[in-house]
Amino acid sequence: MTASKDTDQWVTAEQLEVWRLFIRAQSRVIRRLEADLLAEHELPLAWYDVLVRLLEADGRRLRMSDLAERVLLSPSGLTRLVDRMVEEGFVERAQAERDGRGFYAVLTDAGYERLRDASGTHLRGVHDYVVGRFDDTELATLADLLRRLDP
Amino acid sequence: MTASKDTDQWVTAEQLEVWRLFIRAQSRVIRRLEADLLAEHELPLAWYDVLVRLLEADGRRLRMSDLAERVLLSPSGLTRLVDRMVEEGFVERAQAERDGRGFYAVLTDAGYERLRDASGTHLRGVHDYVVGRFDDTELATLADLLRRLDP
Numbered sequence: 001m002t003a004s005k006d007t008d009q010w011v012t013a014e015q016l017e018v019w020r021l022f023i024r025a026q027s028r029v030i031r032r033l034e035a036d037l038l039a040e041h042e043l044p045l046a047w048y049d050v051l052v053r054l055l056e057a058d059g060r061r062l063r064m065s066d067l068a069e070r071v072l073l074s075p076s077g078l079t080r081l082v083d084r085m086v087e088e089g090f091v092e093r094a095q096a097e098r099d100g101r102g103f104y105a106v107l108t109d110a111g112y113e114r115l116r117d118a119s120g121t122h123l124r125g126v127h128d129y130v131v132g133r134f135d136d137t138e139l140a141t142l143a144d145l146l147r148r149l150d151p
Numbered sequence: 152m153t154a155s156k157d158t159d160q161w162v163t164a165e166q167l168e169v170w171r172l173f174i175r176a177q178s179r180v181i182r183r184l185e186a187d188l189l190a191e192h193e194l195p196l197a198w199y200d201v202l203v204r205l206l207e208a209d210g211r212r213l214r215m216s217d218l219a220e221r222v223l224l225s226p227s228g229l230t231r232l233v234d235r236m237v238e239e240g241f242v243e244r245a246q247a248e249r250d251g252r253g254f255y256a257v258l259t260d261a262g263y264e265r266l267r268d269a270s271g272t273h274l275r276g277v278h279d280y281v282v283g284r285f286d287d288t289e290l291a292t293l294a295d296l297l298r299r300l301d302p
Contacts, residue, residue, distance in 0.1 A: 010277070011278050020280060026173065129300070138296060139169050
């Protein structure tokens with residue numbers, strides 16, 4: 001489990017180092033993206049993510065279960081998050097009309113405005129901290145490698 | 152901000168897709184690693200991470216601020232986590248002797264035992280879900296690309 005003991009039957013120390021590099025790289029990027037959004041727009045990254053997913057959806061609305069899947073949150077975690085966003089006026093809840101089961105989260109005009117204000121900051125960060133550091137060939141290589149991690 | 156509108160001055164739609172792939176790949180891997188640790192050892196991944204960092208440290212102890220830096224948690228988040236691990240007997244607190252400022256977190260024998268029991272599960276997951284999916288050359292390429300994300 002230490003650097004030397006990690007050379008067990010499963011993973012070499014070198015392999016473990018790459019895994020740690022992967023975790024660390026993403027954590028740092030996420031922290032920077034979040035810090036920028038908070039500093040410039042008082043918007044947590046998870047909120048931004050919810051707003052984007054709603055904007056991209058038909059009718060700017062998603063069933064809560066579909067939204068949870070897209071933002072990679074547990075249903076209970078998403079419920080708490082959306083509750084706070086409803087209080088801020090960025091999202092509304094709407095009952096699912098057809099079958100009466102469950103709720104939709106719907107993007108409000110205020111949510112859209114906030115997203116529009118913040119998107120420049122976020123996309124500049126995605127460029128500066130991530131994609132702008134690679135040329136097209138490197139980015140394609142990275143994408144190929146990442147797809148290997150799909151189930 | 153939609154797939155088409157993301158083609159702004161900062162990021163193309165293709166670049167944004169790679170960024171989303173990156174986030175999604177890591178989130179899925181983390182979820183699987185955590186699910187395995189919880190199912191087989193009732194151990195959250197963040198706890199495992201704390202135990203490993205302490206085991207690797209001199210004297211199996213780390214100053215709280217150093218530990219927070221290594222596990223990528225905020226100081227307040229780490230304090231809550233360590234409080235729970237102290238209750239479970241996996242970690243002890245010790246006052247920093249020399250300068251009297253701050254505390255160390257120290258790995259206990261019970262913490263070591265739990266880590267030893269769980270490490271096979273975790274490292275098997277790191278192999279199966281991540282590093283075992285690449286050959287040495289691919290892994291070196293991935294590492295080179297990830298290092299590009301350093302500050």
